[in-house]
Amino acid sequence: MNDNKILVVDGMALLFRAYFAQSYSPRRLEDGTPTNAIYGFLQYLFDAVNQFSPTHVVCCWDMGRKTFRTELFADYKSNRPDAPEDLIPQFSLVKDIVAALKIPNIGLEGFEADDCIGTISQKISGLGQVYILTGDQDMLQLVDERIHVVIMKKGRSNYAIYDLDFLKHDKGVQPFQVIEMKGLTGDTSDNYPGVKGIGEKTALKLLTEYNSIDGILENLENLPKSVKEKIEADLEMLHLSRTLARINTEVPIDCSLDECLWGVNLETASDLFEKYKMTSLLKLIS
Structure with a gap:
């Protein structure tokens, strides 16, 4: 090398x-x-x-x-x-x-x-x-x-x-999970909201357990009721926030x-x- x-x-x-x-x-x-x-x-x-x-x-x-x-x-x-x-x-x-x-x-x-x-x-x-x-x-x-x-x-x-x-x-994350975190929590400095009511502590816990946003969505029925409801209410913004957070490498x-x-x-x-x-x-x- x-x-x-x-x-x-x-x-x-x-x-x-x-x-x-x-x-x-x-x-x-x-x-x-x-x-x-x-x-x-x-x-x-x-x-x-x-x-x-x-x-x-x-x-x-x-x-x-x-x-x-x-x-x-x-x-x-x-x-x-x-x-x-x-x-x-x-x-x-x-x-x-x-x-x-x-x-x-x-x-x-x-x-x-x-x-x-x-x-x-x-x-x-x-x-x-x-x-x-x-x-x-x-x-x-x-x-x-x-x-x-x-x-x-x-x-x-x-x-x-x-x-x-x-x-x-x-x-406490892998590189790709930096994007997943932003999808869940949003970014106030960039002015996109993520999932309303989901903060870093909850997002980190979810990603530690389910690895990714896709993994979380596959296990919605296993989440606490309040967390499940917040994610379901903001699904569109969740996916948009993740897209906004992802750096384009092409x-x-x-x-x-x-x-x-x-x-x-x-x-x-x-x-x-x-x-x-x-x-x-x-x-x-x-």
């Missing part, structure tokens, strides 16, 4: 986390363009590179709010506020900087970054160990023998690294391993960071 180690970055997750962590920062270019979130994004990125020593890096992005999930359920993520006004101009600029560092930017309209991450990770996991850098626990469904999910915790360089064993130990995108080979040219990087007034970051990659 080869020694490739591929870091797949959830770009939007890092950028939003960086924005709120750096909200106090007045960083701006001479024309007034804010760069505080970009600065924090690059800190997080370089911290992870130093921590995991990847041979390859690729970055995935959302490409707008409308996706196949909003087609299925109009209220999907409708509770999300608009992006802060001073973050909006940083969306395109951060991608320009990522591209200048020779890191591919991957995204496709109609799909979320999660779907691109899932697709790329599964395609390249046969070529090396994959580490998905994110703050989104939905990604835990992607864990397998070759794919690790690195959840960013509070502070820099503070991670929970999920493999199959740690996922079972920490969450997005029509591609990225060859050669394209995402990690290796920053320090001379080029120096010019780049001088241009964007971020030279203090050079020490993280030199």
Whole structure:
């Protein structure tokens, strides 16, 4: 087996986390363009590179709010506020900087970054160990023998690294059961309800006993009356919520391993960071 180690970055997750962590920062270019979130994004990125020593890096992005999930359920993520006004101009600029560092930017309209991450990770996991850098626990469904999910915790360089064993130990589930849990409980941050009245504790108990939603439905008559009634009353939403929760790993995108080979040219990087007034970051990659 080869020694490739591929870091797949959830770009939007890092950028939003960086924005709120750096909200106090007045960083701006001479024309007034804010760069505080970009600065924090690059800190997080370089911290992870130093921590995991990847041979390859690729970055995935959302490409707008409308996706196949909003087609299925109009209220999907409708509770999300608009992006802060001073973050909006940083969306395109951060991608320009990522591209200048020779890191591919991957995204496709109609799909979320999660779907691109899932697709790329599964395609390249046969070529090396994959580490998905994110703050989104939905990604835990992607864990397998070759794919690790690195959840960013509070502070820099503070991670929970999920493999199959740690996922079972920490969450009590197998990867596919992450989807089943969401089908049962819904997801308030993504604004879909699951089965009304079923919380995580009950969902985990049901999945421990019956393994999957299909297994639960096959054993409805064995469930406590109140649980059975709740599931029967919300069957349609149960199935829809599971569909919304499932990451699509067949997005029509591609990225060859050669394209995402990690290796920053320090001379080029120096010019780049001088241009964007971020030279203090050079020490993280030199």
